[in-house]
Amino acid sequence: MLKVGLLGAGRIAIVHAKAITAHPDSELVAVSDVFPENAEKLAQTFGCAVRATEDIIADPEIGAVLIATSTDTHSNLIEQAAAAGKAVLCEKPVDLSLERARACQANVEDSGKPVMIGFNRRFDPNFGALKDALNAGDVGKAELLSITSFDPAPPPVSYIKVSGGLFRDMMIHDFDMANFIMGAPPVTISAVGSSIVDPEIGAAGDVDTAVVTMTYADGKVAVIKNSRRAVYGYDQRVELLGSEGLLQAQNMLENTLVKSTIAGVTGAKPTYFFLERYMPSYAAEWSAFVDAVNGGKALPVTLDDGVAALAMAEAATRSVAEGKPINLADVG
């Protein structure tokens, strides 16, 4: 039984608490949060203790910590937990600063403890089925990857200001998805973007609509499209053209009802947002983490993956600023 400390008690921490308590081989023993009332509420719901972060990290009984705190604390907590001998699952991104993330990577490497970054979409059954089909050779060799990732509505501008920007906050999931599918990082990254959804987002120095094109050493090409607003719901699709066919992971829908009237043939919208769409992936992610930690096996997603995606976000950010493609090797 893996005893787990949960750092953070916000919305995503609750998702993880469900996965931890539902898993037959893990037990949630403690939670901490900078807002004690959040920690209390989560503790009550899931039946665990409220403790200070440092206590949790210092407790030799606790084998793993799940870091679901604000982004600016991730690197420090990863380092402290790893130094204390814990297995770590940390929410993305590793850090907003690529430099700091790389320092964290170097520090943790010394500790030798497993650190996994929470790219939960790798555990989505639809994207997983795509990856499996590619691995099985169903469409030959990968040639052209397209990722469509639209949120239903933009977050408050106040959030955007501290988010690190669309590329580090939102597209970072898609950068990791590209790495997951392509099996290698790109060579060049070229990004365009605008704040056509909300000029306030532009005034805050960010974009809300962006397209990134990436080229690979062997001639493969990838394109990622992001928008902060798709009024019909959470649009999450991946499409891969291979030498022998096309793979498409399509949206999950709210239900299967189809209505035909004089107005047309209408089906349900995509599941609204990440809590609906990706809920099963969080459970599968946790299960993979437990299996790796308990079984002493390699983690399915690593801190290196987290740093790699962050470097791509950095390159995309620069590409928009400088109006030209960026070599990924020149970042950092």
Next chain:
Amino acid sequence: MLKVGLLGAGRIAIVHAKAITAHPDSELVAVSDVFPENAEKLAQTFGCAVRATEDIIADPEIGAVLIATSTDTHSNLIEQAAAAGKAVLCEKPVDLSLERARACQANVEDSGKPVMIGFNRRFDPNFGALKDALNAGDVGKAELLSITSFDPAPPPVSYIKVSGGLFRDMMIHDFDMANFIMGAPPVTISAVGSSIVDPEIGAAGDVDTAVVTMTYADGKVAVIKNSRRAVYGYDQRVELLGSEGLLQAQNMLENTLVKSTIAGVTGAKPTYFFLERYMPSYAAEWSAFVDAVNGGKALPVTLDDGVAALAMAEAATRSVAEGKPINLADVG
């Protein structure tokens, strides 16, 4: 907090145990089974006591019992539990004998206790969305209902021999679905069937492929198609033509991957069987039961609904045997 006793510890009882323990307002306190080792195993997994059925029914602390035993015990247990003042949720069918089911209905009526029959498909989100759309007037008035309900593979012939036959065992769900959607029972029922899937099923006196046509007092028509074998999975669709359009609740799929190759464009199969397809409906069913019992409100499905569906199964069985339509009023 509703304290619950679970009668039966087989496959479907485990599904219910999950729902009972996951619900914030109910608590699983005891389980019984004719096979003690099954009861022990379930009790261990879900943290409850193993007790004798009569003890559970006699315990004044227990407010509700869920009957998930073999069909031949349903009527007796419903009567005993209701007499002991319990709220009851009983798996379908009420009984294989319509006469016995009606006696049970009469006996329970006197007790005044709420008895719900487990027609879980009413709580499937897709069929629920269809019913909601009909109620909202999205397609005008109902005219022609079609239900397609195919199992992936036939059960063993040994099971079929004690099942009461396809109409009482399998199509009974569809009879209830028709009543749920149409809002009234049919007037005539006409059935044809054959054992084209497996002659052994025919030798056992049953059919494995059947079509039932039903007419209603106001001119509406319904048709139900059943097959014991659809090799591609569990095919569960409902389609309703109304005066202003068509509603279709389609299959749920294993995933959203679509693969295009020279062989065609291939998507995932329907979710395999009722545990996959209807798992969310069991939780919703239990939630509705708890809400009704705790809130003192009318149950969403009643013992009367269970008897009504059984009468339709009886009529269909006779229709095949006699080669002619049966008036539902003549059954009984």
Next chain:
Amino acid sequence: MLKVGLLGAGRIAIVHAKAITAHPDSELVAVSDVFPENAEKLAQTFGCAVRATEDIIADPEIGAVLIATSTDTHSNLIEQAAAAGKAVLCEKPVDLSLERARACQANVEDSGKPVMIGFNRRFDPNFGALKDALNAGDVGKAELLSITSFDPAPPPVSYIKVSGGLFRDMMIHDFDMANFIMGAPPVTISAVGSSIVDPEIGAAGDVDTAVVTMTYADGKVAVIKNSRRAVYGYDQRVELLGSEGLLQAQNMLENTLVKSTIAGVTGAKPTYFFLERYMPSYAAEWSAFVDAVNGGKALPVTLDDGVAALAMAEAATRSVAEGKPINLADVG
């Protein structure tokens, strides 16, 4: 070059005139109609002569006649044309009277001339693909056939009164489709119907909504659903469950546009009516006729097929009237 005389100049005759003139191996030489102005107009559009029906039939230069006149003239014209040595393609139904149709069948048999009945749906590429897949063994042996056939709107009651009723006028296409797919006629036919769309249709002695169930000698089952009104368009679907899978020929849509908004995900409606949906099938039907006549080969659809479908319509009509299943062998 097959020289063709066209009998009739109405809406469906125009469809055939297009097919005749577009075919490289056939030539439209003459047209006749009881309304001379219709014949004149068609002749002008397609560049042919207007002549009397008897002149056309008597002309030794004309190798084939296409009969697209009113139903009550079909049998007589078939007999006259066959007696005159013409190859014949006649619109369905052969006759409203099964007795008369059988007499026609006997008379024509003596002449030895090829007579094809215009069951154009056999030439629809979607239903053709279904039949091909069945023949190729893609889904094993056929077990349960379902045909959905809804018109967008009912015809005037004045038409219905002379139409022979829904089974002879509308469902006759579906009876032929069942024969086409199943490869054998049914043994029993059981029909229910009502006039829920329009009580005036009921007052005229007909139904507007009907379901027919058919059983076959080897245990196969078929069900046909008809409605005179599907406000969303012309709903024409065929679905076949086999021992190794399911085949579905779905609707053709007006276009491929899909619109996702807060109101849902909306696609185009089915193509509106038979002229849109089945236009390609009329050309393919004509082509098959020309190939058979010129090549001296067997016709793909025969007068026997026309009589067989009419007998099934007769049985369904009786089944509704008598409230019981009819043995097809007892019809006639």
Next chain:
Amino acid sequence: MLKVGLLGAGRIAIVHAKAITAHPDSELVAVSDVFPENAEKLAQTFGCAVRATEDIIADPEIGAVLIATSTDTHSNLIEQAAAAGKAVLCEKPVDLSLERARACQANVEDSGKPVMIGFNRRFDPNFGALKDALNAGDVGKAELLSITSFDPAPPPVSYIKVSGGLFRDMMIHDFDMANFIMGAPPVTISAVGSSIVDPEIGAAGDVDTAVVTMTYADGKVAVIKNSRRAVYGYDQRVELLGSEGLLQAQNMLENTLVKSTIAGVTGAKPTYFFLERYMPSYAAEWSAFVDAVNGGKALPVTLDDGVAALAMAEAATRSVAEGKPINLADVG
């Protein structure tokens, strides 16, 4: 009646000949080709004369010429025909040289005669429905356009060498589609590409897989994906995210058959290539041309549109060569 001379008698000329002869208000009077036997064959099929190109252009009886010759002759023939007072419909592209195309544009402007460029995809009913829905405000204001355009198989490398390259030969259709939908040209164009399908194409100096990103003055963004090989067929999709929803014009399929087996649920492939997919659009294009010429109205696509798309192809070609985005204003 518009008398038409057809210049060229190859594959695409035959498509146009069908449209010209089928249209009630146009008549094909003459055809020319550098290969006289091609001209003879087309003339025989469609019933017109074979004449020399200069004769056709000089004939005062001929009101319009359709130019379907090799690309290198387009500019000259447009100028000659316009100078002779003909209305012109010329296949894309105007020229491989942007400079020459602009000279042609200037020369024709003086003549005042209508010149239409054959961007037939504007007349595809699916893309047309998308444009209509956008104009109707169904999804608010356009924000992010995606065009997927994959050929089923690459042409011979010998053809690619004289084609002007993927951007001028293939993507030029998509550049025009972007202009059609967005209603304005882009400001910047950024392209990446590789020869991952066939290294021989790369050796010939071209790419076979390319992604182009375009930005617009008001913040809109567009992305075009091209591949020379999609083994499952001709993949032609357009997708537009707007402020109030998403529009998707999806592929047309060979038929509507869906087959469900243990291997999955398989539908038909996209229609194979442009002759199948776009045949209706050629007829609609010709009809629009005739309507404009006969009605003295503005052409739906102009020579300016042809030059604009060519400039975008030029910019994309440079972008790949120089590895950076190109301002469209800097091209020329």
